[in-house]
Amino acid sequence: MASYRGVIPPVLTPLHTDGSLDLESLDRLVDHLIDGGVDGLFALGSSGQVAYFTDAERDTVVTRVAERAAGRVPVLVGTPDFTARRMAEQAVRAVDNGADSIVVTAPLYALNDTDEVNRHFRMVAAAVDVPVFAYDVPVRVHSKLGLGMLMDLAKDGVIAGVKDSSGDDVAFRRLVDANAAAGSPLSVLTGHEVMVDGMYLLGADGAVPGLGNVDPAGYARMWELAQAGDWVGVRAEQDRLDKLFEIVFVPQGRSGDAGGIGAFKAALEIMGVIESGAMPAPLEGLSPADHEAIGAILSEVGLR
Amino acid sequence: MASYRGVIPPVLTPLHTDGSLDLESLDRLVDHLIDGGVDGLFALGSSGQVAYFTDAERDTVVTRVAERAAGRVPVLVGTPDFTARRMAEQAVRAVDNGADSIVVTAPLYALNDTDEVNRHFRMVAAAVDVPVFAYDVPVRVHSKLGLGMLMDLAKDGVIAGVKDSSGDDVAFRRLVDANAAAGSPLSVLTGHEVMVDGMYLLGADGAVPGLGNVDPAGYARMWELAQAGDWVGVRAEQDRLDKLFEIVFVPQGRSGDAGGIGAFKAALEIMGVIESGAMPAPLEGLSPADHEAIGAILSEVGLR
């Protein structure tokens, strides 16, 4: 799994102000990330606002990211849908469009027990020939992937990794430990951009930081420092990135989907990477005042 | 909204044992319901296991139910997906396939605030020319539709009704009261099959009982008794149906999706309405012992 270690940011999906896909900006974003030194790209993740796009738009995004990446780094693609047979359709299309691996959540809308979720992952994985990552994101899916099930799937070769966005530190550590004890069949990635230092120390194989869209080079540096065992350096880099992360707290009174990703998009607009911080309806973009405050933070940390 | 009052059961989706759609059984089920005296059919609801079917299968089910209903009663169709633009696609296809109205949930996977959910309903409704029902089902969607937003949508003519499966009795009563105060723009339907008597007394316009698949005539009788103001009769009928509802507690240790709907399907198999109680993967059907126990309850209440 060497190719799935390190920094794999969830790629934002730039839009024109009319809500249509902005593929030129997407190209620039892909270059910005790869030039920054990331180790992979995760398209159609939660930060990519996958929930807001039609299947046709999903296809367009995956095709474009894969074409632009052009083998420089692997492209992981999220395939969220309700249940296994629907996700398998998403997965097959993703692979046809160029995905190097897919990222699969637990079922949504459905009310399943652990055995059913276990079979769910097996059904989706059986539909494709690429590595499968389990995506643990209870804030959106409303169930937590259990340690026993994940290791069962790992031992059977069903999954190649886990992207953990659960925010549950104890469960994450236990997964890292169990994976090590089993001979490390999994690439265990943390999705929490402000905690990467501690997670690297305890054995995480990499990170999937939404904030990595804004400062890929910072996250790439932190990973290299961790590989070199320079933990003081790791922590210092994380402290700098945490200051940058304050951009997500600039928007006040916005929804979970509007505030944080809105701030990432605004930052990239300000930095000139994407043309517009436009958001998919029914979300609305951030205010000029928010843009100004975000710009000030970018200046503070040297990104502008 | 006279055509959307009374009993509108969520139609189960019968399967062959290999998991494929059993359209002959679906025809028989539609006849069973209409012959039982129901006032409408709700296809692709949660009881219809909509989450487990592909878009192609959704299309097949809607087309078949609409053809078989043949105008005898209106056909409502569930259009669950992640967000408004995806749901609008589902809605357009449903109407093309024969839906007389559509049933729309809050966004899934997304993290939206009330204003965004309000706009979400408007976006979906704008895509079709048929009545739109708001479907309040927090156990699956993980957010509750607020009273203020529902009445705002009602006053603007965006929604024609609410299907309440929230289990929140206080909120339901307040919605009934607010709707009455606003001149009854909405058809307010309860989704809880064991509480219909109380909900009719306090002003519900009808019910969407999963158990109505098994005993449509019982629910039709209860509605007529309520219309006639025979509340003692209403309660007696509900008491009988509650005994029948015990079939859902026969399966032990099963998931939320496997136990209850599994019991409805098993009952219909035993009654000869559908060929098999088969469940969509990764769910599994009920055991022979469960079938036997369900059969005993059917005998007890005179349905066999």
Added chain:
Amino acid sequence: MASYRGVIPPVLTPLHTDGSLDLESLDRLVDHLIDGGVDGLFALGSSGQVAYFTDAERDTVVTRVAERAAGRVPVLVGTPDFTARRMAEQAVRAVDNGADSIVVTAPLYALNDTDEVNRHFRMVAAAVDVPVFAYDVPVRVHSKLGLGMLMDLAKDGVIAGVKDSSGDDVAFRRLVDANAAAGSPLSVLTGHEVMVDGMYLLGADGAVPGLGNVDPAGYARMWELAQAGDWVGVRAEQDRLDKLFEIVFVPQGRSGDAGGIGAFKAALEIMGVIESGAMPAPLEGLSPADHEAIGAILSEVGLR
């Protein structure tokens, strides 16, 4: 259990503006309730703000309510604390101070399974010789009392009734049904003031309405109409009370504990029953504007 049927309001706890107990107002409130025709008094419930008072204050309240009731109606007393041995101490003191029965929640702070909660109720009940009500209030205790456990406790004579404030209509109906099937060992009371009509129809033995502090006569009338089988009358009375209930939605942006009970207290102050709508710290009383709006609603429904 004839003495625990009908209307048993949770008695508010009036305070002076300095936060000390206002026992003269408490006397007047007790008289207001009994004169209104209620069938019992529930002191130290959630509406009585039991959480905010010291043990010494609890003792004072129970003693005063019992003295003022003077046997005219039975006095139930809430004994919330963390676990069984602490609640048993509360229960013994309550009985010493004049409680005719006690009202016991599941454990708090503790993380127990069903068997432990079952033993918990037995431990508390064993400490006293008066009837014990199980109080199901998940919004505060964060666990729901299961049907099987409640009926097990009922059959063994551990509990004499259930006060349901769970808002879970399906579970409530199943409890009513199971209790009837078991020969009605329990008095099953609903705590939701806006739904009493429907709950009476389906078999509730009574209600514990916080709003009953404001209009005890209305709830007493509704109970009598239900006993007489006049369901149209029951519904009409509930409709009137629902209009009155709008007082709890007057305060905007207040906490769960400040808004609703604050409105009840403000109403009683306006009606001259209690001297002040003062709230226990760190809660704050309602604003003059809120008082005015509440007064307008009281006038509208004829209580002023």
Added chain:
Amino acid sequence: MASYRGVIPPVLTPLHTDGSLDLESLDRLVDHLIDGGVDGLFALGSSGQVAYFTDAERDTVVTRVAERAAGRVPVLVGTPDFTARRMAEQAVRAVDNGADSIVVTAPLYALNDTDEVNRHFRMVAAAVDVPVFAYDVPVRVHSKLGLGMLMDLAKDGVIAGVKDSSGDDVAFRRLVDANAAAGSPLSVLTGHEVMVDGMYLLGADGAVPGLGNVDPAGYARMWELAQAGDWVGVRAEQDRLDKLFEIVFVPQGRSGDAGGIGAFKAALEIMGVIESGAMPAPLEGLSPADHEAIGAILSEVGLR
């Protein structure tokens, strides 16, 4: 705050098999901890099963721990109750009995907003003259302490530290960062025993590990290694402790309160530190088979 840095285990409360306090075992446990090199003792925490003891028993425990500690390390005491005025009473008694500082949760049973919780902490703190720690334990209290409120209390000198048992890694990191930016008014302690290495790296001031009862020397070593900047050593020690932590997963099908703490008590019984692993009713102790499996793990990590 130098005296509240490092390892401060939550002291278990040993019982005789009849459920009464075992003060001789408590003495031995206190010595075991202090001899192991801990920096403080936290009596009457969740691991101390504070919820299960009466006020008289609380007093006895605090008095005994303080006497036995005899100034060798500071004694922190948990004062959980429902609300501020009740907690203030607990706090005053704790200080009278020898507490060097108190540990205060958000209100329980109550439904408060942030401003009310802010005032709540101020009310409790005003009642005593010792340092106050805010205890963030949403799994028991069912609300999370917000970053803004904690820093507001810190800047006003109301609280001297935070014991974080929220399991929310992102919030913990943001608190550490905000505290540093404010000049470190707080001692920020993590309550998660399996994640201490990562938390130390990112700046935690110490740990409150329940597992520290079993292996205080291991946690003391890890703290010293962290102080020396030996992060590889820190991680190795944590890995060893994580293996030991597997004792809490030995009991199967037990409640949250019975399994984990039961395992700690069983381990200490096996190690001869306390006489019995007895649990307070309605909890039950672990089985002989569980004891055997726990003993095997103790042998494996060299504690037996």
